[in-house]
Amino acid sequence: MAELKMAPFDAANIPGPKMGRVTAPVVLGKMIKRAKRPLLICGSEISEDGMIDKAIEIGKKGIPIVATGNAINRFMEKGYTDNVKYFSLHELTNCMRDPEWKGLDGNGNYDTAIYLGTLYYYASGLMSALKNFAPHVTVLSIDRYYHPNAVMTFGDIWRKPEEYQSMLDEVIAQI
Amino acid sequence: MAELKMAPFDAANIPGPKMGRVTAPVVLGKMIKRAKRPLLICGSEISEDGMIDKAIEIGKKGIPIVATGNAINRFMEKGYTDNVKYFSLHELTNCMRDPEWKGLDGNGNYDTAIYLGTLYYYASGLMSALKNFAPHVTVLSIDRYYHPNAVMTFGDIWRKPEEYQSMLDEVIAQI
Amino acid sequence: MEKIKAGIFDIEGLENVKIEIKEMMGEKMPEKEWAPMGPTPMPKMADLREWDRLLLKRYPPFYAPQCDVCALCTMGKCDLTGNKKGACGIRMDAMQGRIVLLACLVGCSAHAGHGRHMMHDIKHIKGDLDKIPIDFGPEINVEAPLTRLITGIKPKTVADFEPVLSYIEENIVQLADALHTGQEGSALDFESKAYQMGMLDSLGKEVADMIQMAAFKFPVGPDRPLLDMGMGTIDTEKAVILVIGHNAPPATNICDYVSDNGLEDEIDIAGICCTAIDSSRYSVKVKIAAALGRQLRVVRAGLADCIVVDEQCIRADIIEQAQKVGTPVICANDKKMHNLEIRDGDDPDEIVKDLVSGDVPGVVLLDPLNVGEVAVKLAQQMKPIRGKKSWILSDEDFKKYAESCTQCGNCTVACPNGIRIGDGHELAAEGDLSLMASHFDICIGCGKCEQVCPQNIPIVDTVIKAAYMKGLIQNEKGKIRQARGPIFDTEIRNVGAPLVLGTIPGIIAPVGCGNYPNGTHDVYLIAKEFAERGYIVCLTGCMAMDTALWKDEDGKTLYETHPDTFDRGGVINIGSCVSNAHIHDATIKVANIFAQRNIRGNYEEIADYVINRVGACGVSWGAMSQKAASIATGFQRLGVPVVVGPHGVKYRRAFMGRKDKKEDWYVYDARNGEKVYVGPVPEHSIIAAETIEECLPLMAKLCFRAADTPAGRSIKLTHYMDLNKKYLGAYPDDWTMFVRGETDLPMAKKGEFLQMLESDYGWKIDWKAKKILEGPTVKYDPSFDPTNLARLIRHKKE
Amino acid sequence: MEKIKAGIFDIEGLENVKIEIKEMMGEKMPEKEWAPMGPTPMPKMADLREWDRLLLKRYPPFYAPQCDVCALCTMGKCDLTGNKKGACGIRMDAMQGRIVLLACLVGCSAHAGHGRHMMHDIKHIKGDLDKIPIDFGPEINVEAPLTRLITGIKPKTVADFEPVLSYIEENIVQLADALHTGQEGSALDFESKAYQMGMLDSLGKEVADMIQMAAFKFPVGPDRPLLDMGMGTIDTEKAVILVIGHNAPPATNICDYVSDNGLEDEIDIAGICCTAIDSSRYSVKVKIAAALGRQLRVVRAGLADCIVVDEQCIRADIIEQAQKVGTPVICANDKKMHNLEIRDGDDPDEIVKDLVSGDVPGVVLLDPLNVGEVAVKLAQQMKPIRGKKSWILSDEDFKKYAESCTQCGNCTVACPNGIRIGDGHELAAEGDLSLMASHFDICIGCGKCEQVCPQNIPIVDTVIKAAYMKGLIQNEKGKIRQARGPIFDTEIRNVGAPLVLGTIPGIIAPVGCGNYPNGTHDVYLIAKEFAERGYIVCLTGCMAMDTALWKDEDGKTLYETHPDTFDRGGVINIGSCVSNAHIHDATIKVANIFAQRNIRGNYEEIADYVINRVGACGVSWGAMSQKAASIATGFQRLGVPVVVGPHGVKYRRAFMGRKDKKEDWYVYDARNGEKVYVGPVPEHSIIAAETIEECLPLMAKLCFRAADTPAGRSIKLTHYMDLNKKYLGAYPDDWTMFVRGETDLPMAKKGEFLQMLESDYGWKIDWKAKKILEGPTVKYDPSFDPTNLARLIRHKKE
Numbered sequence A, B: 001m002a003e004l005k006m007a008p009f010d011a012a013n014i015p016g017p018k019m020g021r022v023t024a025p026v027v028l029g030k031m032i033k034r035a036k037r038p039l040l041i042c043g044s045e046i047s048e049d050g051m052i053d054k055a056i057e058i059g060k061k062g063i064p065i066v067a068t069g070n071a072i073n074r075f076m077e078k079g080y081t082d083n084v085k086y087f088s089l090h091e092l093t094n095c096m097r098d099p100e101w102k103g104l105d106g107n108g109n110y111d112t113a114i115y116l117g118t119l120y121y122y123a124s125g126l127m128s129a130l131k132n133f134a135p136h137v138t139v140l141s142i143d144r145y146y147h148p149n150a151v152m153t154f155g156d157i158w159r160k161p162e163e164y165q166s167m168l169d170e171v172i173a174q175i
Numbered sequence C, D: 001m002e003k004i005k006a007g008i009f010d011i012e013g014l015e016n017v018k019i020e021i022k023e024m025m026g027e028k029m030p031e032k033e034w035a036p037m038g039p040t041p042m043p044k045m046a047d048l049r050e051w052d053r054l055l056l057k058r059y060p061p062f063y064a065p066q067c068d069v070c071a072l073c074t075m076g077k078c079d080l081t082g083n084k085k086g087a088c089g090i091r092m093d094a095m096q097g098r099i100v101l102l103a104c105l106v107g108c109s110a111h112a113g114h115g116r117h118m119m120h121d122i123k124h125i126k127g128d129l130d131k132i133p134i135d136f137g138p139e140i141n142v143e144a145p146l147t148r149l150i151t152g153i154k155p156k157t158v159a160d161f162e163p164v165l166s167y168i169e170e171n172i173v174q175l176a177d178a179l180h181t182g183q184e185g186s187a188l189d190f191e192s193k194a195y196q197m198g199m200l201d202s203l204g205k206e207v208a209d210m211i212q213m214a215a216f217k218f219p220v221g222p223d224r225p226l227l228d229m230g231m232g233t234i235d236t237e238k239a240v241i242l243v244i245g246h247n248a249p250p251a252t253n254i255c256d257y258v259s260d261n262g263l264e265d266e267i268d269i270a271g272i273c274c275t276a277i278d279s280s281r282y283s284v285k286v287k288i289a290a291a292l293g294r295q296l297r298v299v300r301a302g303l304a305d306c307i308v309v310d311e312q313c314i315r316a317d318i319i320e321q322a323q324k325v326g327t328p329v330i331c332a333n334d335k336k337m338h339n340l341e342i343r344d345g346d347d348p349d350e351i352v353k354d355l356v357s358g359d360v361p362g363v364v365l366l367d368p369l370n371v372g373e374v375a376v377k378l379a380q381q382m383k384p385i386r387g388k389k390s391w392i393l394s395d396e397d398f399k400k401y402a403e404s405c406t407q408c409g410n411c412t413v414a415c416p417n418g419i420r421i422g423d424g425h426e427l428a429a430e431g432d433l434s435l436m437a438s439h440f441d442i443c444i445g446c447g448k449c450e451q452v453c454p455q456n457i458p459i460v461d462t463v464i465k466a467a468y469m470k471g472l473i474q475n476e477k478g479k480i481r482q483a484r485g486p487i488f489d490t491e492i493r494n495v496g497a498p499l500v501l502g503t504i505p506g507i508i509a510p511v512g513c514g515n516y517p518n519g520t521h522d523v524y525l526i527a528k529e530f531a532e533r534g535y536i537v538c539l540t541g542c543m544a545m546d547t548a549l550w551k552d553e554d555g556k557t558l559y560e561t562h563p564d565t566f567d568r569g570g571v572i573n574i575g576s577c578v579s580n581a582h583i584h585d586a587t588i589k590v591a592n593i594f595a596q597r598n599i600r601g602n603y604e605e606i607a608d609y610v611i612n613r614v615g616a617c618g619v620s621w622g623a624m625s626q627k628a629a630s631i632a633t634g635f636q637r638l639g640v641p642v643v644v645g646p647h648g649v650k651y652r653r654a655f656m657g658r659k660d661k662k663e664d665w666y667v668y669d670a671r672n673g674e675k676v677y678v679g680p681v682p683e684h685s686i687i688a689a690e691t692i693e694e695c696l697p698l699m700a701k702l703c704f705r706a707a708d709t710p711a712g713r714s715i716k717l718t719h720y721m722d723l724n725k726k727y728l729g730a731y732p733d734d735w736t737m738f739v740r741g742e743t744d745l746p747m748a749k750k751g752e753f754l755q756m757l758e759s760d761y762g763w764k765i766d767w768k769a770k771k772i773l774e775g776p777t778v779k780y781d782p783s784f785d786p787t788n789l790a791r792l793i794r795h796k797k798e
């Protein structure tokens, strides 16, 4: 019945007039490619539905990764530690809202935050912080869920893991 | 940016997960035609954008009309009084939420409420009352505005009065 | 030994000690027995619940949710659409009751908090509170009806209100507790709690007004002088201090400083909202610049050289807005400090220097005694600096802005009233300012439009410019009565009979805020229409002020053409928002003085009296604030119906009766306990009207009461019929429900009405005797004694 | 003449009169000078603002809006997205502060309101409040640290807490006033007000617990007996009374009735939430059935023959849920009456009859003394009736439901934890109950899933069934210590030095609600991990209860393996939610007893002491309620950092520090006023952790303090490094920020760490002396005396 084009994963998570656009993987991939300072944020669900492998593929393309919650353990289990760092997502978001923040590498804040494998409600709240207070950061979600607080996001696809994985592949192909 | 298919006339009027479907005039017309006990609710903006004439056309097709606010004066000015009654919309909505209400004609409650020419925020609030507490009433809007609390509604068309009028004609053609 | 009563005392030989008799063990305070104590002194939230349930049965809550989800705890968000339950088990209906209680909490706390704050200020400024008598002259014996009614206390000095405030505070906190996740599950019990909060609100208002009246010696009673009102009355030749808010003490200090230093010719003090009204009770030199709806425009028109804000109903961005026109701000209240420095200890000249230099946009001064000097010196020094610039847009800038408008509509969808600013700009670009200027009064000056304009048009300024060009701002000058506060006991005695007989058809109370759907003219129309019909019109707050913005053909405002006596046709500026307690008080005094009911700790019986007998109806046409929610809810519990404007649906809850449900309209006859059908009177407890045409007849209808005499009913009916015809083009459908017999029919139209009863409604008429033989569903019996309270039945019929 | 002190007195010859010395003119109360009065007794909202601004500078508020619009007045709704302003001028950031203040208001009111309610109950049950001494035995001289600290009052009897409650209530109302539309415009000032509310909350909790401890003679101190805990301990052979909520008096009446009538063998009393904890302090016969997360499951498993609810954290649909399993409900508090009849005046047997017959689903009994008899008789009579039916789903029904599930996902998107119930049903339909049963602990029992299931599967029941089949419910039996309340002065004296020296690395306080992201095991893990490392673990509320649900290999809970002394490795059930005031108290007592600071009316100095010296860290892993918001905010103002679980972001505000901004981490050296960089200690004031692996090292980090001795720092660093390695696979990035010299390095790993410092961070090491030559940004000086307060500087350097 809803005239939302897409309902959020938490049914009640309707933040307001500005809600993320459901975006094709190719377009999201191009957005990431085009970003000057992208950051891939991998959360505590990263080991589900094959996301960790996709994250590593993205990392291998040179996009730095932040592993939040306990995700760093999953990367270490996979033996991938090249450009992955542990950081608390809450703290990271706090830093990102400051345009002057120096970034994890000291080279400045990020212009694009890409979310993958996060805890839904936790990530959604923190995306909201960026949406409302950090106009200098573009929030993209390639998670399994529709994220209304992202600017562009996948639709809800958590019930179709295979389809989701091929969407991620499409994203990666663009980077 | 919003992934709402349609933004409400009051930009901030995003009620929640259940929001009205933007519906083609033909479909709305058919819904009205199919209704067992329809009621056309004309509000205090009925004399704008030629709505009053369309309302009278609908009335002439046998759909009873309630004129709220000061709309009754507009009907009298037009000399149309056949099946139009004054009633307060607030009071009407209070009655309609009771399935046992006898209706304006004593023949029972209405199954379909159609809104036209209403004061936007006022009507929207009262549609919300029906949406949340009167499952026995289907709320349709053929007003100039997108009404998220209706089940089916026109999109926002207030800036294009001609287009809007021909949409109303399409509705009327179905009744 | 001497009888001890409650109060505060000194102890001999202990100079620095005061004692307060606080509590008597085992019995109620043996205060001099001015009246026997009623059943419910200082009621807690469950104590008046049976009364609430009677009301809620007749006027069950109607909810119009503004939002379908809840996010009040971390188990949410919860989708409650369709009356679903949240994770805590609460349903949508109870959630709406919870939000209503929350609004009432904030409103009630604003009044009580303001009262308490003033109590501290008064002690600081005036010294011992028990030395300040509560004595409003020989015409007022029942000095604090709500206090007597609710708490059982008869205050002698300001200090006696301390336990009243403590009672309010304790019970506000109890009710706030009930808002916690996992408490009340019933909408009806939430509403009973909201009623309690509304009642506490009314009491808090009474305390606040009584103590400021007593401490600052506000004049009381009718025949008050006429004062200047309107933006156009501000004298920009002088240095202008603009006071905004609700807490008068800092403003009184400004008045004192000006008069102590003989600066009347140099300084103009103008006020907005309740601080304006209350400080004009202190000094008639204070001009009432505007009510809420003009606030941003007064600021942005650049009229003030110094702004002093205290609390409530002030723009949250006041600093930013004042900065746009170079006006420094003094924040004189801890509730609103805007991250500015508290400068109470500092040298006034240093403070002024920092502000004049623009180093800081404002300061906080929490001691009201520090405000006068700083404000005056600041305004004096700012005037020459600010005066160099005109703050109204130049013709060129205005044209440039109007032309840059793309009619995108962003402003319109942001605007609470959906104003088509784009159309205004389009015409203005062609040189026609009339549409743009006409927006001036409809606009509530919220500023939402301009922040979403993609062309960065300062819309507030373009509207000001258009209005200015049409002379609307300069000519916004009217006369308002100085506020008079409480109604005299003698007045009550005089109107008691006419009110019951209907020669005065009712008390109309336009109160509250300026969020009108269609400008201030509606407000004027309400007051005018009812005053001319002989109702008593008692106004407070924004509606009292805005009524003075319109004039008749002779250029006179209603305050000039009508007396401010509490009598037929009176148009009374009762006072600020807290003063509307006096309207409650008037209805209570009718019961007390006219009908000789004991009011002490006797809330239920008096509310029962009011709802059955006192034809009063409130209207809050632009109800905006949480205070309006608590005020209205307080009226509801006392049995006074209220109409709100269409924005009022956003409060989410209404209490409407169902005239089609006969079973809802029975009351007891107190003589014998018989259940008697009285018809739907008053039909609603609170309802929103969509337009002024709907509002006026509705208000007349809501003045019907079960105990109306035929004379009274016939006059009320006359106005009801007449207002319907006048504003809605026809007699109402339901008028026969109010006809109990031919004597209820208006004399002048008896024939016409009898004819209608026969032909349209099938009643049987004896045309010779001009009597109704058959038809009415309501019976009238002259000695009928209506009550909703079983315990008031005198001789129970077997 | 005799010196008069504050308090309540009788007057000779006036038996029914009591007087209270309330106010002394011209000077502070000449109460027996137990300590000189500090600068801020009974602070109002502006009085501690400078302290707040210090905190807010280091830990500026971070906002994560849950909703981008506001609908708090009729000018709205307003779209605030992107930090836009509403019609009142408020920006999104200030609006978030406003919502935080609102949450704290509700939380604080719940505690203070509960305290006040109990005060009335205690007076009713026990008589004169001034006859009930505040005396917790010889080990406790500083009986009410928060009361002393905040109000300057040293309570002797329960009556002395009345002015404390009045102070709280007055100031809650002042703060509620500030929520009104058009007040505060600054997020920072809203947060300062929220701090004030949080401080009042801590005080209200202390009052509530002190008065119940005094009135009901709760035992105090360590070595408390072990009590039964868990759903499995309920003895359904007996008639079961389930008490839920926070207000113990009605439950104590049940205990009394049972013991007075020797019904211990017939009646089992089980409790949920704080009423459980508090009534088990009154009678060890009360079993603690569960914390919040199990509430709905205990009810729906049909374990209770009678449910008694009081206030807070109880399902709003308790009547409806209890009806499903035929359990009648007694509502024993006016905050939660569910539209039921108040039956206090009625014959208990009549009430029981009406309930047993099912004529009414429940009743209200507001007098706690009426509850015991009705509850017991009701349970006795209901048992045989209800006992005929099993309330757990039959195998067939369970199978039918599991098979009917279409895996549509509706339940999952409604579930706060996104639990894949569909997958559970799918497996269960195939006979594998393990997944379904595993949901039992993750699920918080909110019931949102089942109301959106298009197949109408009673999901709560299917989860219960699966858990039951796996024995999870029957075997949910553990041991919890009886709550011990306050910490002894002697204990403080003993741990003062070890806390500062670091042999006790910190105080860990798991407090609050059960909205865990991943079940109760996390909670157990926190307590276990820190207790085993020698931290003192003080638990309250749901976390205290849920910790007892898990056992070690020997089948022992942490309460069995650890002592409940306030000492290294202690695992202490402090008590219910109001009892967590004792955790504040412990930190204050460290300042007072160990460091000899005067605490009277001296909030700032003590908070400054705590934030610089007392290595305490709270954790509210399942923070759910508005009380958790106010509790945490109270800890914040006192300088105790808190970690919340991921749901905690829904509170919208966090206070995080920025370790990369060196300028934020300077404090004064009180000896000479020098500004000294101390590093980011404690780095955050409140922060949400995403997972338990993130939480544990973070908490260790938040125990660092500016005044750590090298011994203390090295031990704290050991745990920080070790927990990172253990839970996040590596040493943390930022550890060098906490190393001030080689003496800060853990002995055992000194070599390894020095090596890292050299190779990874480029520090210069003198390998012979094993000394750091160059590197640390923080200097350590053994006589360094850190403070944030300029006024505490003793000799200002020129």
Ligand code: SF4
Residues within 6 Å of the ligand: C070, C071, C072, C073, C074, C075, C076, C077, C078, C085, C086, C087, C088, C089, C090, C181, C182
């Ligand atoms: S208060 Fe109740 S409805 Fe609101 S978010 Fe919390 S659980 Fe959901």
Ligand code: SF4
Residues within 6 Å of the ligand: C404, C405, C406, C407, C408, C409, C410, C411, C412, C421, C422, C425, C452, C453, C454, C455, C456, C457, C459
């Ligand atoms: S938003 Fe600006 S450009 Fe658009 S219609 Fe309004 S005034 Fe014109």
Ligand code: SF4
Residues within 6 Å of the ligand: C411, C414, C415, C416, C417, C418, C419, C421, C442, C443, C444, C445, C446, C447, C448, C449, C450, C459, C460
């Ligand atoms: S300032 Fe006036 S025109 Fe602009 S949005 Fe507000 S009400 Fe509408």
Ligand code: SF4
Residues within 6 Å of the ligand: C273, C274, C291, C292, C312, C313, C511, C512, C513, C514, C540, C541, C542, C543, C577, C624, C625, C627, C628
């Ligand atoms: S009437 Fe309303 S808007 Fe006006 S001052 Fe009073 S509360 Fe504020």
Ligand code: SF4
Residues within 6 Å of the ligand: D070, D071, D072, D073, D074, D075, D076, D077, D078, D085, D086, D087, D088, D089, D090, D181, D182
């Ligand atoms: S309180 Fe302010 S932001 Fe909220 S609805 Fe009212 S005007 Fe808009």
Ligand code: SF4
Residues within 6 Å of the ligand: D404, D405, D406, D407, D408, D409, D410, D411, D412, D421, D422, D425, D452, D453, D454, D455, D456, D457, D459
């Ligand atoms: S909502 Fe019902 S049918 Fe759908 S997945 Fe959940 S349990 Fe199965």
Ligand code: SF4
Residues within 6 Å of the ligand: D411, D414, D415, D416, D417, D418, D419, D421, D442, D443, D444, D445, D446, D447, D448, D449, D450, D459, D460
């Ligand atoms: S009851 Fe359990 S499974 Fe169902 S929605 Fe709530 S938390 Fe999720």
Ligand code: SF4
Residues within 6 Å of the ligand: D273, D274, D291, D292, D312, D313, D511, D512, D513, D514, D540, D541, D542, D543, D577, D624, D625, D627, D628
């Ligand atoms: S810890 Fe939280 S959920 Fe548990 S009883 Fe206390 S406030 Fe309620």
